Every structure is written in structure tokens, then in C-alpha cells.
Amino acid sequence: MGGVPKRKVQTLMLWTVAAPFFTAGDEGDRWLDDLVDAPAHRFLKIPAAPARGGDWHRRAMRATPVGQWLRHWRQSARALAQGDGVVTVFPQLALTAAIQRRIGRRDGPIVAWCFNIGRFPTGWKRRVARFFLRSVDMFVVHSRGELALLRDRLMIDEARICFVPLQRAAVPILANEETEAPFALAMGSANRDYATLYEACRRTGLPLTLVAARHALPAEPPPPNVTLRSDLDPAACLRLAQQARVSIVPLADVAAASGQITMVEAMRMGRPLIVTDAIGSRDYVVDGATGLLVPPRDPAALAAAMRRLWDDAALRTRLADAARRFAGESLSDEAAAAALTRILDTVAARRKG
Template identity: 35%
Template sequence: MKWAVIAAYFRQEHIEKHIWLSRFVSPEKYDFQLMMRSKPITNWHDRDVKFTTLPQWLIHWKHAAAALNSEAKGVITLFPQLPTVIGLQKLLTGSRKPVVAWTFNIGNYKVGPLRRRLSQLSLSRIDRFIVHSRQEIDIYSDWLGLPKERFEFVPFPCAGIEGDYEENTDAPFIASLGSAHRDFPCFFEAVKDLDIPTTVASGKSALAGIDIPSNVQTPFGISRADCHQIAQEGRLNVIALQSKADVTAAGHVTVIEAMHMGRPIIVSDCYRMGDYIKHGETGWLVKPGCVDSLKEAITLLWNDDELRNRLGRNAKAYAEKHFTEAAAAKELERILDDVTDQDKEVLINAVAS
């Protein structure tokens, strides 16, 4: 069976080199056609606005229509805009082509009643939603009025890490990466009290208006490879998060990458981080927003070489087993098997009636 795969970020190299999970799926069972849109979307960090504009929606619409009208027997979408428009197209055309919405994360789901109703109408036509934290199953099922069986938790896969750096033992420091929903006020208060050298790789907007302690460095404008170097050279990786009721997920990619790098991690216990971190085995979970909890964890791991090394080793082994593209591809194949079987059953019932 042939599946069209569409993502706003696909560029020519993705098409030519077949850069996606599909390359790990046996071609004897499924064939995949990666389709890029007329104009690749601008990188999130470089966009002037953080919401989808009307011209962008029109491009999404054409991209989805090309996949829905292609010779492929099914469509796989990445990120939430494309399943929204392709679901509406299925509603308008009566198409029965199965659609799997991979990496379905809508960020802030608390919108007005009109937008929610439109989302419910269009997304009711999607056969399966793939989310990257278990709490999203409950949230989206309730928000969209859809059965939980339509949602699948698949851990976010890591495609690769640049560089191979050792911990900086001559000048040890704490590393903290990322911007989304980070609790820097709590984190800065903790490291200021402990007076431990710290390097934060984040965006200017995430740090705007926050007092930065003298023992904290904040290099801006650095590359992804530079961020990975900071993470690998740090004695600890700390991801302090703000727990927000209207946010579905945050920090997971940073956690997974740190685990692949074999780094000991301290992370706030929210957004179902327990889906990725086993406390005391592959990382350390702390109470969100609690300076004392964060200070206690940092002090413990900073001074315990054996514990840090064990957490780092365990994290790397766990990530290499569960958080790879190959592991996600196995889940993809299983889900496509299930969706295909369900589609056949619906067709048989329709013919019989």
C-alpha cells in the first residue's frame, strides 16, 4: 500500500534522500511518497509571527489537497495544521482515504468555541492521531469529543546528535537548554544560591525581563551543534519547566537529546515527563516551581559522581532502545497495519449494507 507523507518543513533533500521514519519500514509492505509543499515553511525561530497566517493556511490547503488527490491510498501528516485542513477536505469531498496525523501537538488548545467546533468537525475525519505524551491522549480526546482509541502515544524519536564531547572536568558547569515554557526565575534562584557556574542556551525572548545571576552565561545566536556541545560538556543538564494547565507538552525533545548524549538530567515533573524519565534510574524528577526541590537535586547530583554516571549510562541505554527513528518506525508500521485493517473492515461493511 502506498502512503503519501506531507510535512510543512519538507525540502528537496527530504524527498531525494527519503529523510523520514519511512526509510526504516520494509518496502515490501508499504511504499511511501514524501511530498513537499510549494514553499517550505520558515523555521519557527525565524518567523515574524508565531501563529499560522491566512497565506500559510492556503499553502497548507493546497499541500493537503495534493496528497489527498494523489495515487496514494493513504496520507500521513506531520504537525496539526495539515490534518486540520485535510480533514475538512475529506468532509467536503466525502473521501474515505485513511489519514494518520503524526506528531499531533497543538500547543495551546484553549481556544474560542467557534474554532473548537471547526476543529471537531475537521479532525473527526482523521483515523489516528500520534502524540508524544500520554496526557495528550486525555486532553485531545476530551477537547475533540473523540474516543481515546483514536490516539496513540509514541515517544518522540531523536534523529542524531552533533559532536562527541566529553564533560568539562577542568571547569565544571550546569547546562540548561531550550526556551518553551522554561521556569528560568526558579532555576536562576537555585543556581544563584548554590553559586554554581551555569550556561543557558536559550532565546532572548525566553530570558527577557529576567534577572540573570552573575554565575550564569547566556550565549545567544549559537547553532544547534553549539547547543549540543554545551549539553555534552556540562556536568548536569537541568530542564526547569513551568507547569501550565493550557499547555500540552514542553521540554521533551531537550530531554530525549540529553538522554541520547548520556547526560544526567534533572527535569520538572510535569507534562508527563514520567513517560520518558524513570526517576532515580534514567534521570531525576523535581517538583515544578519549587526552588528547594531543585536545589536539593542539583546539590545531590553535583556532588555524587557515581550517581551522575549511573543516571547518564542508564539514560543513554534507554534512549537508544526506545527513542530512535527505528523504534518509532516499528510503531508506525504497527499503526498503519491497524488503520489498514480497520479501513478494510469499514469497506466490507459498506458493501454488505
């Protein structure tokens, strides 16, 4: 399928929206539904129970713990009970809602937004996921490469999958580029290839700041020109990203969609990017136009791209300006909300028909 459907519907629908970052009465609960201006759709946010151990965004565990699954289960149950249809954010809530719809014989549609699976289940877990995910009416992914992955690995009909670019609101400018002591920046912990980045840094000698959880780092110590940082709050991360001369997103598994939040935020801030060529980056970074793409696990190519962008101020400006324009036009909250409206129209029309 690969595009956003455009059918329209007039039947009034109350959609409950469940996201793990929703908390009752919190301004942080603002999401795309707040930007939808369509009389056919109303929305009710369903908050999650408070997480033990702090902010779920910053947890260091790679797998979803049992306690978190229980929170998803309770949140999706409330969402199914209170609306005509459900919009979930992230795969875990989509799966718990799909299971409950199947076993509870509920009829309301489910739209699984941001269905980005880093590592697909195998064996019996995959068979269980395939069975219950048949209850989902539409999956929204943020890279075109995921269309085939969901079709082939989870047996999902491509008519039930949409590609919508990952969005980010305009980012507040907190700092200017550091010119007296310039540095490159790499940030993030999911599916990162920091071993290749370490070797590229050894070859270039360029100063680099690396912000990542401990589990994402290689066992070997970093080169002397790499400074490790961790446990920074979001404002500190944004400040570093705006101060950096170059932003680098090295990816390990090129068949997994990851690193997109870091890419999109850098583009929104107008920062020059170097990104591994992978399914999650090709829909955002056009090589030589909005950034530089480098082949995976190739320290020589990464080092050459780092040196090229570091030394060429005109190239940095050209790429950064083009990235900012593209992000403002195509990766904004408003663009994603328009896509959400069209998807809900289509799902509701299919149900009515």
C-alpha cells in the same frame, strides 16, 4: 488506548507523508518511512513550499502565522491528491488535511503523527477543530497524559489515539564534558519556566548556560552566574549539551507536553538530566533511575537537585548510563518506525473492514 495496535493488513497502500521540514531533493527529508520495511506500504514524501524568512524551525513567533497556514494548506492538498492515505507531522498539517478531506469528500485515511498541542484552542476555534478532526483516523501523541487531553478537550475517541515515544536518531559526539570550567545547561524556548531556574541558580551559585529565544526569558535580568546564549546552530547546541555537566529542563505548564526533544537528545547523548515533573516528562524520565524529577515552580527543590547532581559524580554516571540505554532501546528511529508500521496496518485494516 495508550498502546500501539498490532493488527496486520496485506492490501498495498501508497501513503503520502507531509511534514513542514520536507524540501524536495534534500537529504534532510529522511524520516521514519525510510525505515519501514513492509510490502503492504509504500511512501511518497510531499515537500513544503520554501518558507519566507528562513528556517521554520527557528522562527520566534509563538502562533502559526497566516503565511505558514497557507503553506500547510497547499502541502496537505497535494498529499491528499497523490496517495491512498496521508501521514501528517505536527497538528497544523493534520488540521488542514482534515478540513480538506471533509469539504472535498475524500475517502483516504489520515494518520496525524506528532499531534502535540501545546495550547489547546478555546471557544469557536475549539468547536471548529473538534468538527474537522473527526476526519482523522489515528492521532499519535508522545506522552500518555495527552490521551485524556485529546479525549476531554477535543472529544476524540481514545480508540483513535496512540502513544508512541518521541524518537531521535543517534546523536554524533562532537565534544567531551568540560571539566576545567564545568557548567550546567538549560536549552529551549517552548513552555519553559526560567524564572524558577533563575531563582534556583541564585541559591546554588552554580554556573549555568541558558540557550533560549528572548521571548522565553523572564523580564528580570539573569543572576550573575547565568550566561545567556541565542541564535546558535544545531551543531553548536549539541556541542554545548555534550560539554555540560548537567542538563536541566524546567517546565511551566505541567499539563502541556513539551521539552521532550531536549530530554530525548540529552538521553541519547548520555547526559544527566533534571526535569520538571509534567505529563511530557513522566514517560521518559524515571526519577532516580534515568534522571531526576522535581516539582513545578519549586526553586528550593530544583536547587537541591542541581546541587545533588553537581556534587555526585557517581550518581551522574549512573543516571546518564541508564538514560542512554533506555533511549537506545525505546527512543530510536527504528523503534518508532516499527510503531508507525503497526499503526498503518491497523488503520488500513479498519478501512478495508
